[in-house]
Amino acid sequence: MVFEKDLNLDATELRLGLPGSSEESLRISNKRALPDMNDDSGVAAAKKCDQETAPPTKAQVVGWPPIRSYRKNSLQTKKIEAETSGMYVKVSMDGAPYLRKIDLKVYKGYPELFKALEDMFKFKVGKYSEREGYNGSEFVPTYEDKDGDWMLVGDVPWEMFINACKRLRIVRGSEARGLGCVV
């Protein structure tokens, strides 16, 4: 801070930020222009706002926001976990020569999941209704739950489903009849 002019420590200073990013964008400067004695404080403040139009990136200010390291570390851990840990399950389709694996976490709900499965295996999922299961397709999506039972995909809320699903199986044709496939 103090020795910048003398030793040109700018060049070798360690900062959190991309190389080439300027100091202005990184530091919130506390070196305000002292307002004139006669100046209306409102005007001075407005001037200040104009000077700082480019908001500095928040992550670079040491010790801000003022939350305990323990809490900060916890949040970061949770964020990283949420982002990196996948929920990979095997997907098999009757008649296909090999299985695939998908990460259930990347989908927000059943529509996205079905679209992905349809793209992957080149088939169409029928229309879902609670009474009749899937209507209009010879393919029915099923899953094995934590108790080892084979269930119809779509009956329970999405979050419940991704927590319970161990693997997926796209059942075809005659086998599907018992699960409510109306061909």
Place this chain on the structure above:
Amino acid sequence: MNYFPDEVLEHVFDFITSHKDRNSVSLVCKSWYKIERYSRQRVFIGNCYSISPERLIARFPGLKSLTLKGKPHFADFNLVPHDWGGFVYPWIEALAKSRIGLEELRLKRMVVSDESLELLSKSFVNFKSLVLVSCEGFTTDGLAAIAANCRFLRELDLQENEVDDHRGHWLSCFPESCTSLISLNFACLRGEVNLGALERLVSRSPNLKSLRLNRAVPLDTLQKLLMRAPQLVDLGIGSYVHDPFSEAYNKLKIAIQRCKSIRSLSGFLEVAPHCMSAIYPICGNLTFLNLSYAPGLHGNKLMKLIQHCRKLQRLWILDCIGDKGLGVVALTCKELQELRVFPSDPFEAGNAAVTEEGLVLVSAGCPKLNSLLYFCQQMTNAALITVAKNCPNFIRFRLCILDPIKPDPVTNQPLDEGFGAIVQSCKGLKRLSLSGLLTDQVFLYIGMYAEQLEMLSIAFAADSDKGMLYVLNGCKKLRKLEIRDCPFGDAALLEDVGKYETMRSLWMSSCEVTLGGCKAVAEKMPSLNVEIIDESEQMEFNLDDKQKVDKMYLYRTLVGHRKDAPEYVWIL
């Protein structure tokens, strides 16, 4: 002065429990001083460097409970290097050598080594209670020593410590004969625990009232623990993830319903939001709810949970509750006294989900509100003025706008008037933290109106020395002042150095004070330790008095310079 025998006075003093009152009593006369010091059992030391353990032991031979605080508050935010100080070992060593029958030790922001925990566990036969808040330096091995050796342990309470976790065998170290536990909190431990040992421990602890689990304790273990401890008053849930149609979940519902005494609930370190309905039966009795570590709980599920909590007095949550959710709090929690809203995404300031609207709603709906910690996206003067009118009873008011110099977004003005309204209306205000765009004006208001203020935290504020001077001249009861990134220099620092002897401490970092200014304070006030903290080694090269000091921490002390300061701390 003495109309009564000493025993009578001693008996009278037994009823005087607050530290401040007992300190006052000891100043009345020599004989009261003597009686007070022999009968004193609980001592609070707000700065471990203000006194030495030897003098403490000499004055209070009957000491049973000691509370110590080490590092300055800004150490919580990484502004103080880790090995700055605050070591508890010398205290435990000195107490162990003496005849003090220590029973309780409460530490905050101190460095606690495994050696000190081991020494503690072996030195005091009647040791009953260990509370560690925001401490570091120990591992689960130290906890194992406490568990194994403290035969009459009642309380082991670990809050937000950085613990090196060597895995869960420490729980197995509680001997079979240990049945005295009243409170066990290990929520901050990150590693696995021996679930069987935990179950057995809870089974043989009939007095257990408070149990806070860590993330590694799954739902089915929780259910078993609750079945064994339906008398719990305070529960911290670790992992709360399960299939709501499973047998384990049904069992959990039954177990929870048996726990009719639970008044305080926290944790949910891992949570599946669709399982919250099992909690509803106990919500109606809750007075404290802490969901600030449960980012998985938000939206409708969170609001539904809160709607069941009509008796809540203290609520700690994440800002993903949103202004709307705070509206639900305002409608439901009419007994609310304390609200803390933490940021769920602290580094993406644009995503903070609460604004001034949420705060205004709560202030309107919860007239008993007296304590606030609020991290938000923005704040307006109008909102603060409304809040001040609605809630004149604030004791603690800590506002943190994530962009620290943000003005009122509606008027583009600084927030001086808003905070001014708060200090004017809340005559009992003891603690205040400011943020947002602020000029010297807000400090004029603080100096004028904040007569009871004891602690003030300032960041990125003010225009000149005048700001600091208004505060130092006006706030007669000020004990702790912490300042960062403000244009306060030597003129403000040196105006009234005698004031610092009436305070516990002053912290100034990234301000305009110079080495010369700090030296002047140290010279005039030998009863203060003036520390310069500079890790960049620039102090070695350039001893120019005009150079600005990066971090200065000064505090009153009766024992002079401390001997344990690291190289980069220079005590003037």
